[in-house]
């Protein structure tokens with residue numbers, strides 16, 4: 489089980505000698521294998537929330553539990569994918585993908601199998617021996633995603649993973665992530681500034697508000713996706729469906745209210 493439980497999670501930072509409440513008491517449950525997108529105005533605490541699940545930041549009050557265990561430090565059960573690809577430039581694609589597996593003591597046969605499996609899923613066969621600088625930005629990010637899956641974490645934490653990609657590559661990556669999450673379901677927290685991306689990918693979209701950071705509303709997408717068979721259609725067609733534009737409008741309205749004078 490890799491569910492995530494937030495219980496009264498509060499984070500206070502010291503800023504300029506004064507306490508600043510970045511997250512003001514969040515209670516929320518992410519189900520095992522559920523895909524959650526998180527949207528909200530800049531500075532509402534999305535990254536801070538994710539860092540607390542990753543164990544890179546400790547709540548000032550309350551607690552985060554993953555699979556029932558209180559998070560106190562980073563662990564192999566939680567993989568993080570950031571906007572910057574964060575590959576090792578001096579290692580080949582193969583070695584980048586298997587990095588976490590090696591430190592876990594996986595055998596060569598297991599590593600070879602994982603490389604073949606994920607490169608096939610990512611449509612990147614034949615790039616095993618390439619170095620990151622020989623790949624496009626989209627390909628590098630696919631390797632980063634393959635690496636995070638290869639360590640077999642229960643929870644994937646993605647902070648604007650497609651933010652640095654051009655629009656076309658981003659669309660391809662979104663489709664691939666949906667495909668991957670069918671073949672290889674994981675509990676995912678996905679931060680994005682794109683409302684379309686949030687709605688397209690998620691089972692539920694969490695809209696956050698700020699001052700202090702809190703959950704404003706949670707919007708269910710999974711039931712609509714299933715009823716309208718989104719996964720059988722190409723992304724461009726899904727984004728034109730009334731069921732999609734309705735949900736997108738709902739998230740937009742909430743965000744607009746939260747952003748107030750900023751837009």
Ligand SMILES: Nc1ncnc2c1ncn2[C@@H]1O[C@H](COP(=O)(O)OP(=O)(O)OP(=O)(O)O)[C@@H](O)[C@H]1O
Pocket residue numbers: 501502503508510528529530531532533534535536537
């Ligand atoms: N280490 C820190 N020390 C002090 N303040 C911090 C620290 N980290 C984050 N903050 C503050 O906490 C608030 C939330 O930051 P966070 O990066 O989590 O927001 P965000 O929603 O991810 O923003 P963005 O969408 O712009 O990336 C911001 O006001 C930020 O300045």
